[in-house]
Amino acid sequence: MTNLDDKVAVVTGAGSGIGRATTERLATEGARVVVADVDFDGASETVERITSEEGTAIAITVDVSDAAAVEAMVEETLDTYGRIDIAHNNAGIEGSNQPVTELDEAEWQQVIDVNLTGVWLGLKYEIPAMIESGGGAIVNTASIGGLTAVGTPAYVASKHGVIGLTRSTATQYAQKGIRVNAICPGVIDTAMIERGATDEAGTETEEIQQLVQQQPMGRMGQPEEVANTVVWLSSTEASFITGNAFPVEGGYMAL
Numbered sequence: 001m002t003n004l005d006d007k008v009a010v011v012t013g014a015g016s017g018i019g020r021a022t023t024e025r026l027a028t029e030g031a032r033v034v035v036a037d038v039d040f041d042g043a044s045e046t047v048e049r050i051t052s053e054e055g056t057a058i059a060i061t062v063d064v065s066d067a068a069a070v071e072a073m074v075e076e077t078l079d080t081y082g083r084i085d086i087a088h089n090n091a092g093i094e095g096s097n098q099p100v101t102e103l104d105e106a107e108w109q110q111v112i113d114v115n116l117t118g119v120w121l122g123l124k125y126e127i128p129a130m131i132e133s134g135g136g137a138i139v140n141t142a143s144i145g146g147l148t149a150v151g152t153p154a155y156v157a158s159k160h161g162v163i164g165l166t167r168s169t170a171t172q173y174a175q176k177g178i179r180v181n182a183i184c185p186g187v188i189d190t191a192m193i194e195r196g197a198t199d200e201a202g203t204e205t206e207e208i209q210q211l212v213q214q215q216p217m218g219r220m221g222q223p224e225e226v227a228n229t230v231v232w233l234s235s236t237e238a239s240f241i242t243g244n245a246f247p248v249e250g251g252y253m254a255l
């Protein structure tokens with residue numbers, strides 16, 4: 001167990017999947033949690049799950065690609081809880097699997113805006129608040145698509161960018177008491193994978209079956225298995241770790 005009593009954590013993309021699992025684990029460890037998502041219903045459901053277990057959380061609507069909205073998310077966190085100690089910049093979208101030459105410019109831009117610019121905007125507004133709070137820990141969600149070509153072209157480009165941005169930010173703020181790391185989930189059982197897992201008739205696609213079969217453990221990861229790594233990196237247990245990208249992928253990178 002990791003004691004996060006009195007800590008305040010902000011998690012984006014927390015209305016579903018990995019972000020939801022992270023908020024639940026953070027709240028279990030005693031943190032007060034800001035559940036931020038573009039989908040307010042999803043965020044509210046996460047808050048209900050946390051408060052029904054005696055945790056403390058609020059829901060905030062945010063589009064992470066919108067600078068004013070991200071700034072407002074940080075302001076509302078400070079107005080409500082007075083500080084920020086932990087941030088998990090996690091919101092992301094997958095994009096469609098078009099070859100590079102067929103990819104529509106608007107779609108390319110949307111994936112980069114949410115997955116990469118969204119993480120940068122989080123850092124931009126969270127870091128000054130953390131410095132005011134005496135330091136903090138940030139975990140950005142990249143992907144094995146940030147280390148390999150697994151994923152759609154814009155997605156892979158955005159997630160490589162998240163790792164580069166994580167490293168650069170970690171070196172800039174290491175002496176200000178801010179640690180910044182990235183996680184690189186493999187195939188995790190969330191709505192994102194579900195969307196690509198079934199065809200129009202609702203049948204599981206061959207692509208997904210193959211993807212699962214390729215996994216060394218023969219299964220997908222669970223969001224809670226990713227959340228455990230995020231919470232560990234956010235805690236003092238990881239006090240000498242910054243600027244790294246951690247695969248959480250059941251051995252996929254060893255293949």
Ligand SMILES: NC(=O)c1ccc[n+]([C@@H]2O[C@H](COP(=O)([O-])OP(=O)(O)OC[C@H]3O[C@@H](n4cnc5c(N)ncnc54)[C@H](O)[C@@H]3O)[C@@H](O)[C@H]2O)c1
Nearest residue numbers: 013016017018038063064091092143185187188190191192
């Ligand atoms: N599931 C996987 O296999 C996997 C693997 C590697 C990386 N990831 C990454 O993990 C992160 C979380 O994905 P997930 O698998 O939990 O998927 P998910 O679809 O279950 O959750 C993503 C959440 O992000 C929110 N979101 C989307 N766009 C947003 C925006 N502009 N602003 C704010 N919130 C927004 C969605 O509403 C949703 O609640 C993503 O960054 C994704 O790329 C997932």
